[in-house]
Structure formats: structure tokens, C-alpha cells
Amino acid sequence: METKQVQDTAGRVCPVCNTLATKRCSRCATVYYCSVEHQTEHWSDHKAECKKLQRSNAPPASTSTPQTLTAAQKNAQIPKSVGSMFTVDAILFPADEDRPRIVQMGFEVKSADDGGNGLTDTWHLYDMSYFERLLGDRMVGRSTVYFQKPGGAPIPDGYTLELVYRDNYANDGSKVNRCVQNLTGGNTVHSFRGNLLALRRPGSSEGGIPSDLVVNVEDADLEYMKNYFIGYGRKAMHHPDSLGANPSWLSSFGNVQVLNL
Known part of the structure; x- marks a missing residue:
């Protein structure tokens, strides 16, 4: 003892x-x-x-590097259960900054019985609080980008980009978007104002109709948006490869890239 x-x-x-x-x-x-x-x-x-x-x-410092997921890997993690909340990567074009940046945009998984366009069993509803934080307004307008560049080929695999902006940007005192001006070298016809947000949507089962689902933006999307900003308001040149891919209800507009701006 x-x-x-x-x-x-x-x-x-x-x-x-x-x-x-x-x-x-x-x-x-x-x-x-x-x-x-x-x-x-x-x-x-x-x-x-x-x-x-x-x-x-002291415990040894970790030598492992954080894993960076690809857009496809992130998309695989988007929940499918109705009522689930989630976020995706989106591109923010800040009105008062020189460079775009990746931000998170929130959504909720909704049942087809609860709205949507009826093309999918579920659809993704915006979390409007994110619009208020990112754009400064819950009242927003939306435009759809179908093509890689004016008069060019469609975005691969039927994907589209959605540009979201303040609904009354032309009259609410929104400033000319410095980020867009810097990105395009000032080569724009239209005066883009206020913060702008770009989202990516997958192809739907009905050609030409944007999906009610959303996915993470990809690296190429910034270039597509740059081309869109430069081309918007100019007369687009017809591209033989893209004409055949246009839905019939768009063909009369001669490769128009956007809706509702």
C-alpha cells in the first residue's frame, strides 16, 4: 500500500x-x-x-488539405425530400465591387402538388430572405440565358442560366453595376444596375422551358454571363448550329437570349 x-x-x-x-x-x-x-x-x-x-x-497539426468538391459532387448532395432546405453556389455581381464572387443562394424542396411547372415531381422554391440580403429587395425580376454567347451555341446539355435582379432597378436609384462594367471592359449597350445574381438550372423534359430545379454554377458560367452582358441589347447574329436547337416559341425572336428584362 x-x-x-x-x-x-x-x-x-x-x-x-x-x-x-x-x-x-x-x-x-x-x-x-x-x-x-x-x-x-x-x-x-x-x-x-x-x-x-x-x-x-500540443496535438500534431493536421496535414490533410480540405476537400474541394466539384459542382457535380455538390449537385449530388442537393436533397430530394420535400421540405428540405439547401443552398447552391451562385454568382453575385455586386454593384459596388470590381469582381464577381461565389455566394450561397437558399432554396426549399417543394412538391409538384404545391406549384411548379408540372415537369418534375419536385421543384425548388427560392428562399426570399437571400434575395433581400444579396440584392437588397424581395421584389425581383428574372431573365433566362440560353446561349454561350450571342448568336452562338446553346449552353451544353440543355442547362440555362437565370439572371435575377431588382424588379424596379431602373427607377429605385440602383447604381450602374461596376462589376459588370469591369468584367466587360465597359462594352455593354444596356445599363445594368444594382446587384445581379446568376443561378444555374438543368435542362427540363420539355425543350426550351427552363427547369424548376436549380444546381450549382460551374466555372464556364462566368464567361457565359460576360458574353450575355456584352450582347444584351445588340442585334444577335444567327448561328446555324443554334437555330435548330431553338424551341419553336423562341425562333421568331432570332436567338434572343433572355426573357422579361
Whole structure:
């Protein structure tokens, strides 16, 4: 019994008075003291050792790099259960900044019985609070981008981009969008104003009708939006490859890229 007590208390001796110690240094958790007074008295001698012990006792730093998911991997994580809330990557073109940036836009999974265009069993409803935060307004307008560039080929695999903007941007004092001006080198005909948000939608089962679902934006989408900003308001040139891909209700507009702006 006596031997066990000596083994248990070995190393727990106050370095100042050499008596049994019960208080441990909170920094290195190695040296023991019989009292706060003796710990304070011994600090000048213990300080250097304490720092070394803290470093040696610290857990090793993680060497793994955070995993970066591709857009496809992120899309696979979009929930399918009705009522689920989720976010996707979107492109924000801030009116008062020089560069676009990736932001999160929120949605809710809704049942087809609860609205939508009837083309899918579920659809994605905007979380309007995100519009208020990103655009400064819940009243928004939307335009659909179908083509990679004016008069060019459609965005691959039937995907479309959706440009969301303040509904009354022309009259509510919204500033000319500096980000768009910088991105296009000022080469725009239309005066884009206020913050702008670009979303990506997959192809629907009905050609030419934008899907009610949403996915994460991809790297190429910034270039598509740049081309759209430059081309909007100009007379688009017909492109033989894209004419055949146009839905009949768009063909009369000669490759018009947007709706409702």
C-alpha cells in the first residue's frame, strides 16, 4: 500500500518546498505545486520549460488539405425530400465591387402538388430572405440565358442560366453595376444596375422551358454571363448550329437570349 502511494505521487512534488503537491500548472499540465503562492514564486524558473512543454504536448497539426468538391459532387448532395432546405453556389455581381464572387443562394424542396411547372415531381422554391440580403429587395425580376454567347451555341446539355435582379432597378436609384462594367471592359449597350445574381438550372423534359430545379454554377458560367452582358441589347447574329436547337416559341425572336428584362 505504501509503495503504491509513492508510485502514484512520484513527480507530484512541489519544486519550491519539496512537499506533496496537488495543484498542476494549467499551461503545461506537467509540473505540480502545493500552493498558488509557490507556483507564482517558481514561475520565473519554470517559464522557459513551460513553453517547451506546451509545444511538445500540443496535438500534431493536421496535414490533410480540405476537400474541394466539384459542382457535380455538390449537385449530388442537393436533397430530394420535400421540405428540405439547401443552398447552391451562385454568382453575385455586386454593384459596388470590381469582381464577381461565389455566394450561397437558399432554396426549399417543394412538391409538384404545391406549384411548379408540372415537369418534375419536385421543384425548388427560392428562399426570399437571400434575395433581400444579396440584392437588397424581395421584389425581383428574372431573365433566362440560353446561349454561350450571342448568336452562338446553346449552353451544353440543355442547362440555362437565370439572371435575377431588382424588379424596379431602373427607377429605385440602383447604381450602374461596376462589376459588370469591369468584367466587360465597359462594352455593354444596356445599363445594368444594382446587384445581379446568376443561378444555374438543368435542362427540363420539355425543350426550351427552363427547369424548376436549380444546381450549382460551374466555372464556364462566368464567361457565359460576360458574353450575355456584352450582347444584351445588340442585334444577335444567327448561328446555324443554334437555330435548330431553338424551341419553336423562341425562333421568331432570332436567338434572343433572355426573357422579361
